[in-house]
Amino acid sequence: MPSEKRVGILGSGVVGKQLGRGFAMHGYEVMLGSRDPSKLESWKKETKGRVATGTFAQAAAYGPVVILATAGMGAEAAVDLAGTKNFAGKLVLDATNPLDFSGGLPGLFVGTTDSLGERIQRKLPDAKVVKCFNTVGNVRMVDPKFKEGTPPMLVCGNDAAAKKQTEGILRELGWPGALDVGSIESARWLEALVPLWVRVAQVMNTYEHAFKAVR
Ligand SMILES: NC(=O)c1ccc[n+]([C@@H]2O[C@H](COP(=O)([O-])OP(=O)(O)OC[C@H]3O[C@@H](n4cnc5c(N)ncnc54)[C@H](OP(=O)(O)O)[C@@H]3O)[C@@H](O)[C@H]2O)c1
Numbered sequence: 001m002p003s004e005k006r007v008g009i010l011g012s013g014v015v016g017k018q019l020g021r022g023f024a025m026h027g028y029e030v031m032l033g034s035r036d037p038s039k040l041e042s043w044k045k046e047t048k049g050r051v052a053t054g055t056f057a058q059a060a061a062y063g064p065v066v067i068l069a070t071a072g073m074g075a076e077a078a079v080d081l082a083g084t085k086n087f088a089g090k091l092v093l094d095a096t097n098p099l100d101f102s103g104g105l106p107g108l109f110v111g112t113t114d115s116l117g118e119r120i121q122r123k124l125p126d127a128k129v130v131k132c133f134n135t136v137g138n139v140r141m142v143d144p145k146f147k148e149g150t151p152p153m154l155v156c157g158n159d160a161a162a163k164k165q166t167e168g169i170l171r172e173l174g175w176p177g178a179l180d181v182g183s184i185e186s187a188r189w190l191e192a193l194v195p196l197w198v199r200v201a202q203v204m205n206t207y208e209h210a211f212k213a214v215r
Contacts, residue, residue, distance in 0.1 A: 004063075004064060005027060005028045005029060005063075006028065006029045006030075006031075006062055006063025006064065006065070007023050007028050007029070007030050007031075007062070007063055007065040007066070007067060008030075008031045008033060008058075008059035008060055008061070008062030008063055008065070008066045008067070009023075009030065009031070009032050009033060009059060009066075009067045009069055010033045010056050010059050010060060010066065010067065010068050010069060010070055010078050010079075010082060011032075011033070011034075011067070011068070011069030011070045011078075011095075012032060012033070012034035012039070012040055013069065013070075013071070014138045015069040015095055015133070015138045015141070016032055016033075016067075016069040016070075017032070017043060018138040018139070018141050018142065019067055019069060019095070019133070019138075019141055019142065020032045020047070020051045021047060021050075021051065021142075022141060022142025022143070022173060023142075023173075024047065024050040024051050025142070026142070026172050026173055027172075029052075029062075029063065030050070030051045030052065031051070031052040031053065031054050031058060031059045031062040031063075032051055032052070032053050032054075032059065033053070033054055033055055033056040033057075033058060033059025033060065033082070034053070034055070034056070035055070035056065035078075035081065037053045037054050037055060037058075040053040041053075055081075055082075056078050056081045056082035057081065057082050057083050057086060059082070060082035060083065060086035060087055061083075061086040064089075064090055064091065065090065065091045065092075065093065065169070066086075066087055066090050066091070066092045066093070066127075067092075067093045067094075067095060067133075068092060068093070068094045068095060068096055068120060069095045069096065069133075070096060071096075072096045072097050072098040072099050072109070072116055073098075073100075073109070075094075075096045075098075075116055075119075075120065076116075076119060076120070076123060079120060079123055079124065080123075084123060084124055087124045087126070087127040088124075088126040088127060089126060089127070090127050090128070091127075091128050091130065091162050091165055091166065092120065092124060092127045092128065092129045092130070093130055093132045093133065093166060093169075094116070094117050094120050094129055094130065094131050094132065094134070094187070095132060095133035095134050096116050096120075096134060097116070097134050097191055097194045098110040098115070098116040098191055099194065099195070099198075105195065105198075105199070106194070106195040106198050107195065108191060108192060108195065110188075110191070112188060112192065113188070114188070115131075115184075115185070115187035115188040115190075115191050116187065116191060117129060117131040117156070117157075117184050117187025117188075117190070117191065118184050118185060118187055118188070121157075121158065121184045128157065128158070128159040128161075128162035129157055129158070129162075129184055130155055130156070130157035130159075130162050130163055130166045131155060131156045131157060131184065131186070131187040131190050131191075132153060132155045132166055132170070132178075133153070134190055134191060134194065135153075135154050135190055135193050135194060135197060135210065135211060136153070136210045137197075137201075137207045137208055137209070137210075139207065139208055140208055140210060141173075142173050142174065143173065143174040144174060144175060144210075146208075146209075146210060148212070149212070150174075150175065150176055150210075151176075151179070151210055151211065151212035151213075152175065152176055152177045152178050152179040153170050153175050153177075153178045153179070154178075154179050154181055154190055154193075154211070155167070155170075155178045155179070155180055155181070155190075156180065156181045156182050156183060156184060156185075156186035156187055156190060157183070157184050158183050158184050163178065163180050166178060167180075179213065193211060197209070197211070
């Protein structure tokens with residue numbers, strides 16, 4: 001039986017690395033997955049061996065929590081490469097965004113009547129997909145500090161227990177909690193926030209901001 005504090009991360013970009021280091025710092029055993037794990041050798045040394053590396057399939061099979069942190073365009077292909085059976089029964093935190101930069105300003109290649117979160121849940125009916133991390137910049141994903149106060153992480157998904165488990169994980173990583181905005185269908189709007197997040201980044205000249213609901 002794998003340890004409960006084991007997380008496999010599919011994605012070797014800045015998000016995968018940031019979360020890999022962060023989860024390891026917070027006491028998790030971590031494996032970072034890539035189509036080409038050999039390219040992570042020098043990075044693995046930087047983590048002083050605290051993060052293991054492997055293929056997407058090895059990372060998906062690693063523990064009870066899997067994080068999807070690939071490019072949006074490659075997310076479904078990455079899940080296929082990882083093997084859908086390796087996600088069965090697991091909590092899958094989906095940090096991806098379906099961004100399409102072909103028109104200059106970012107758009108969404110899924111339109112507004114679907115989302116990458118829903119596509120991943122449809123592909124993995126036996127897994128509990130929770131959209132999480134996708135609305136914050138990678139530098140604020142772990143131990144976040146915001147001058148105007150750290151907001152709860154925006155999350156959504158179909159399984160209430162999986163969202164509670166996600167909130168527990170977020171608290172371990174230094175978040176004040178989660179704002180649950182509903183079923184995985186709400187991923188349409190968590191993903192649609194991201195073109196706005198990019199626009200705000202350009203206007204405010206920062207990549208360290210997040211959205212907070214105030215009343
Ligand atoms: N950057 C941020 O601050 C931020 C914040 C929130 C959410 N996000 C989202 O998080 C995700 C990761 O972002 P990132 O900037 O860390 O990295 P990225 O450059 O968007 O993605 C890199 C990862 O995607 C994989 N990949 C690319 N094309 C693929 C394909 N066709 N098939 C399978 N895998 C493919 C790469 O695999 P290899 O390892 O094999 O090269 C690599 O692991 C994105 O969806 C992004 O929108 C980013």
